[in-house]
Amino acid sequence: DGGITQSPKYLFRKEGQNVTLSCEQNLNHDAMYWYRQDPGQGLRLIYYSQIVNDFQKGDIAEGYSVSREKKESFPLTVTSAQKNPTAFYLCASSPTGINEKLFFGSGTQLSVL
Amino acid sequence: SQQGEEDPQALSIQEGENATMNCSYKTSINNLQWYRQNSGRGLVHLILIRSNEREKHSGRLRVTLDTSKKSSSLLITASRAADTASYFCATDGGYNKLIFGAGTRLAVHP
Numbered sequence: 001d002g003g004i005t006q007s008p009k010y011l012f013r014k015e016g017q018n019v020t021l022s023c024e025q026n027l028n029h030d031a032m033y034w035y036r037q038d039p040g041q042g043l044r045l046i047y048y049s050q051i052v053n054d055f056q057k058g059d060i061a062e063g064y065s066v067s068r069e070k071k072e073s074f075p076l077t078v079t080s081a082q083k084n085p086t087a088f089y090l091c092a093s094s095p096t097g098i099n100e101k102l103f104f105g106s107g108t109q110l111s112v113l
Numbered sequence: 114s115q116q117g118e119e120d121p122q123a124l125s126i127q128e129g130e131n132a133t134m135n136c137s138y139k140t141s142i143n144n145l146q147w148y149r150q151n152s153g154r155g156l157v158h159l160i161l162i163r164s165n166e167r168e169k170h171s172g173r174l175r176v177t178l179d180t181s182k183k184s185s186s187l188l189i190t191a192s193r194a195a196d197t198a199s200y201f202c203a204t205d206g207g208y209n210k211l212i213f214g215a216g217t218r219l220a221v222h223p
Binding site (some may be wrong): 002004006033035040041042043044045048058088090094097099100101102103104105106109 | 143144146154156157158161172177179201203205210211212213214215216218
């Protein structure tokens with residue numbers, strides 16, 4: 001079964017805690033993305049990576065960090081510096097990242113305790 | 114930075130009617146894409162139209178693009194209750210990333 005797997009589906013964060021959202025793809029895609037979605041809103045780009053060991057900040061990178069050590073994995077860490085982390089987080093991938101359609105995971109809902 | 118903006122924000126119709134959603138954007142583009150999102154789920158790609166194309170069809174979907182007006186429309190014909198979802202346009206704006214609008218929430222009533 002090819003696709004993008006995000007885990008967990010629901011995640012709760014305590015004050016001052018870092019949490020990591022997992023994103024794995026077996027589509028052999030080079031490019032991967034993290035988006036944040038707030039209720040009733042569109043998607044805002046947090047980070048993206050077009051190749052292993054390289055990534056760029058999106059529009060709202062503050063308070064987040066990523067790594068891209070393997071082609072199939074692009075984890076997102078929500079740090080304690082992100083003061084308003086409650087949102088729906090979506091991971092996506094595309095074959096090369098240039099003017100192509102995106103394939104999305106099913107999302108992780110992060111809430112603050 | 115928001116590139117695409119959909120209109121209307123919400124649309125409510127009866128089954129069998131057509132649904133039209135519009136998207137406007139600000140800068141020149143290489144392509145424009147439409148996605149669908151069911152509540153609490155990821156987005157699903159519907160159609161991609163390139164800047165040199167004016168119209169594209171896929172099943173009950175028809176997308177038009179007017180680069181002179183920087184706008185696109187998505188038409189869903191003969192709507193079904195299962196079409197109930199949010200629909201987003203996304204543009205590249207010349208960058209190697211997609212920028213999404215806030216979406217149109219479509220409700221199709223049986």
